[in-house]
Amino acid sequence: xxxxxxxxxxxxVPEGENLVLNCSFTDSAxxxxxxxxxxxxxxxxxxxxxxxxxxxxxxxRLNASLDKSSGRSTLYIAASQPGDSxxxxxxxxxxxxxxxxxxxxxxxxxxx
Amino acid sequence: xxxVIQSPRHLIKEKRETATLKCxxxxxxxxxxWYQQGPGQDPQFLISFYEKMQSDKGSIPDRxxxxxxxxxxxxxxxxxxxxxxxxLYFCASSNGGDRSIYEQYFGPGTRxxxx
Numbered sequence: 001x002x003x004x005x006x007x008x009x010x011x012x013v014p015e016g017e018n019l020v021l022n023c024s025f026t027d028s029a030x031x032x033x034x035x036x037x038x039x040x041x042x043x044x045x046x047x048x049x050x051x052x053x054x055x056x057x058x059x060x061r062l063n064a065s066l067d068k069s070s071g072r073s074t075l076y077i078a079a080s081q082p083g084d085s086x087x088x089x090x091x092x093x094x095x096x097x098x099x100x101x102x103x104x105x106x107x108x109x110x111x112x
Numbered sequence: 113x114x115x116v117i118q119s120p121r122h123l124i125k126e127k128r129e130t131a132t133l134k135c136x137x138x139x140x141x142x143x144x145x146w147y148q149q150g151p152g153q154d155p156q157f158l159i160s161f162y163e164k165m166q167s168d169k170g171s172i173p174d175r176x177x178x179x180x181x182x183x184x185x186x187x188x189x190x191x192x193x194x195x196x197x198x199x200l201y202f203c204a205s206s207n208g209g210d211r212s213i214y215e216q217y218f219g220p221g222t223r224x225x226x227x
Contacts, residue, residue, distance in 0.1 A: 034215065043202060044155070044218040051213055089154065093214070098145065098168035099157035100204075100216060 002027045002092055006103035013080055014111050021075040021106045023090035028068045031097050035064050035075050036089045038105070044089065048075070080110045114138055116219030118203050124225045125193050133188040133222045137205030143167065144186040145204040145216060146178060155202060161186060162208055193226045200224075 003026040013019055023033070032051050036044040048057045048064040050073065056065040063076040073090060087107045091100040117136040125131050137144050143162045147155040157170035161180035172178075175193075180186045190197060200223050204216040 032214065036218075041200075041223075043220040044204075046215055046217060049213070049215045094157075094168070096168045097214065098143070098160040098162070099170050100145075100147075100155070101157075102154040104154050 002094055002101040004090060004092060004101050004103040006090060006106050008106060010107040012109040015080060015082055017080050018078050019080055021088050023073040023103055025071045025092050028071050030092045033066055033073050034091050036091065038087045038089060082110045082112050084108060085110050116203055116205050116217055118219040118222050120222060122223050124227065126227055127193060127195060129193050131190045131193060131224060133201055135186045135203030135219060137184050138217055141205035142184060142208045143206045144180050146188050147202040149200040149202060195226050198224060198226045
């Protein structure tokens with residue numbers, strides 16, 4: 001089964017800092033990788049999807065990279081804001097391409 | 113833009129009762145997924161349907177069943193509820209076709225509390 005690991009488990013930064021969240025996966029034969037944001041007790045908001053053939057994707061202040069051969073992805077958040085405080089999850093599909101396997105997330109706190 | 117709709121948003125049941133959760137995918141999405149997220153846990157895949165056929169199955173208890181209907185909405189039926197079934201249940205939908213560009217869009221979830 002695909003194992004997904006996220007480091008760090010928690011992160012606290014002052015507003016304005018740039019930060020990097022890390023995700024690693026055990027099986028490099030992936031269809032894609034998705035990054036999600038989850039606020040406490042709320043649903044998952046899809047932030048970025050990187051196709052297996054892509055190296056990176058950008059959306060606003062977010063940039064996600066993918067290195068399939070090493071089984072790693074990073075989510076870069078530029079100029080962090082208190083509103084970015086949430087749990088960030090990365091997920092990769094199983095071999096079937098349907099089920100998403102999630103990491104345990106990085107809990108981010110951005111302080112004013 | 114239309115999102116995934118789940119109903120009800122909150123549900124309280126007693127042990128051994130049954131519950132039905134409903135999911136309405138984004139229009140023109142043909143694939144539906146169900147996930148369970150326990151307190152402090154990451155979401156766990158339960159089951160998925162593509163064009164009304166089961167496409168994948170995860171750690172779904174035998175007490176649970178699900179189906180996708182002709183209008184693509186899906187229902188998760190849960191019987192003989194146990195305290196451990198208390199969780200957030202998410203439905204997600206995506207557009208079928210090239211799996212490399214599948215992006216799963218999640219609904220707001222149904223919070224089930226079993227007492």
